[in-house]
């Protein structure tokens with residue numbers, strides 16, 4: 001089978017699973033955005049995705065994001081920065097992205113706010129939470145977030161729109177579900193405390209192996225890579 005058809009079939013399957021899970025959650029739930037994570041594939045494969053109608057693409061490394069956005073000249077594509085963003089890479093990244101999923105320190109937020117001001121831009125971001133407690137992961141620990149919310153009002157060019165997390169690598173789907181519920185509860189508590197200043201509408205959670213569970217638990221954004229590229233030569 002050629003590459004385009006293979007990707008199309010994979011995408012169809014993922015879209016169907018997203019729709020089924022969203023439906024299981026109920027009619028009144030918020031819609032779910034599928035971000036296709038392109039970190040495994042070349043710019044050629046990204047072209048295939050764009051041709052197939054994908055409009056939300058994610059990269060976890062700034063350099064890869066810069067390279068791919070330079071090659072993919074399609075203004076309809078929304079790029080998502082989903083991995084750790086070093087402060088010295090903010091200036092160049094900010095004009096390229098629709099949403100930064102990986103706000104993980106006040107210093108980073110300060111730097112993004114300044115860059116956004118310089119570009120006369122409003123940047124949108126999500127607070128990355130280290131929900132599994134895995135020490136190798138970036139993100140805030142759940143209990144340190146509440147006391148910091150007030151400080152986040154100091155960034156007029158950076159709108160905090162929700163939270164992002166990854167389920168623990170080990171532990172299977174039941175553990176993933178517990179992690180996702182934990183993130184949703186934390187979001188609800190933070191929203192209650194910051195109701196005057198923030199709209200934490202988005203939960204970016206769920207990857208290839210657990211995105212249907214994440215949607216059942218309230219994800220509004222899922223970040224899916226490998227499931228879209230099964231069998232594809234990268």
Ligand SMILES: *Cc1c(COP(=O)(O)O)cnc(C)c1O
Nearest residue numbers: 037060082207208223224225226
């Ligand atoms: C790689 C990556 C994904 C996608 O992972 P898959 O398991 O391939 O779907 C999602 N989120 C982040 C932050 C990633 O780095």
